[in-house]
Amino acid sequence: MTDGDTGREEATTDPLPGEVAAVREALVSWYEADHRSFPWRETEEPYEILVSEVMSQQTQLDRVVDAWEDFLDRWPTGAELAAADRADVVAFWSDHSLGYNNRAKYLHEAAQQVREEYDGEFPTTPEELAELMGVGPYTANAVASFAFNNGDAVVDTNVKRVLYRAFEIPDDDSEFERVAAELLPEGQSRVWNNAIMELGGVACGKNPRCDEAGCPWRKWCHAYATGDFTAPDVPTQPEFEGSxxxxxxxxxxxxxxxxxxxxxxxxxxxxxxxxxxxxxxxxxxxxxxxxxxxxxxxxxxxxxxxxxxxxxx
The missing domain is CATH 1.10.10.10 (Winged helix-like DNA-binding domain superfamily/Winged helix DNA-binding domain)
Known part of the structure; x- marks a missing residue:
């Protein structure tokens, strides 16, 4: 039985190499030795991380940095954002060309929820965080991981691409989630999720840079061994100008x-x-x-x- 039009055989056994501990150690060591510097990686404050995650949805990270810093200069805490005029928050979003202004509205409402329903303290689990307005499962898990080291395996388009190429994971969301969860080292969601997304963003992008970026998984990677770097279709961001x-x-x-x-x-x-x-x-x-x-x-x-x-x- 094949997987859609990819011609791949459906996985019938565990596709991961037997040396899972070595796979984990190689990736974490690679990430800790050198990675892109983003300001939200230097904080464990859940409010600041939530702002970065909401801004980063369908927006290039390099464009987010200035907006994130300006936003926190304007509203440094969740309490200050909750007390803000929503029109000011939405106007900020528009002025910084972040797109999808309803995200600004939801972020403002989430800050008010934290103030009114959680006594100003952010919930710490993915399940609780997903109760906040506009916070879906991915964002909730990211905040739980990066703020509280209490998340599950993050599965975004970068992670799917890495798993598909490295371990021949079928293009199936449930399989990606299963394998990502199996790889996640217990109690290390903060560093692991940062590391595997960094791998997809730096070494294993649409145009892979395996040797140039020193990909730590070359030893085990099916794509590297075969030269077949196909990957699941990834939605492209529509042009902003005139949109x-x-x-x-x-x-x-x-x-x-x-x-x-x-x-x-x-x-x-x-x-x-x-x-x-x-x-x-x-x-x-x-x-x-x-x-x-x-x-x-x-x-x-x-x-x-x-x-x-x-x-x-």
Whole structure:
């Protein structure tokens, strides 16, 4: 039986090499000897790590650094974020081109949950963290791992690519999760999850750099031995310029500056090619505002036969 169109045989036995302890030690030693420096790797504060994880969703890490530092300068603690005006938080998100402004709203709501439901103390387990607004299983596990060393194996696209190439794991989420969990050294989720994601980001990317990056798993890696570096399809980030994400951000930034605008006042400030009856006109802008209203970011009202939009506070 084959795995989809890959031509690989389905795993019927444990695909990991017998020397799992050596595999673990090699990766951790490689990571601890040298790795990319990101400021959130220098903290164990759950609030700071949560901010980094939310910002990093579908955003390149190099772009996140300045935004993360600016955000923490503005709201250094979860309590200060919880007390902030939501419109200010959303406007910050837009001004820093982080995309998907509803993430800013959810982060603000999560900070309020921690204040009101957990007496200001972050929960420590993936299960509890996943109860926070906008925090899915992956983010909850990452925060539990990096803040509390109390997480499960993280499985993101980098990890899937590494496991698929190194140990011929079938392109199946349940198999990736099973093998990732088997590899995770007990009580070491902080260093292990950082290390295996670093391996995927630095040595085993779409264009592998095995020798150049000194990949510690070359001894065991099927792809390295065979030269077959195919990998599961990885969704690509859509272009930001001209995207709906960019236009949503411009709406938020404009309403932050002008407070309240009618469609034909707002439109030209969002798109220079805005024309009331054109492709990017009132109908297009109304749909964009409707999405933002559904996300709880703006309010839209009819006033004197004119549609008026403003940020929701």
């Amino acid at each position: 709906r994400r960019q236009m949503r951000g411009r709406v938020i930034s404009t309403l932050k500056e002008y407070n309240e605008l009618g469609l034909d006042e707002l439109g030209p400030r969002v798109r220079v090619d805005y024309a009331p009856d054109g492709e990017y006109g009132r109908e297009w802008l109304s749909a964009l505002l409707s999405d933002l209203a559904d996300d709880g970011l703006v309010t839209v009202a009819e006033r004197d036969d004119t549609t008026v939009a403003r940020l929701r506070s």
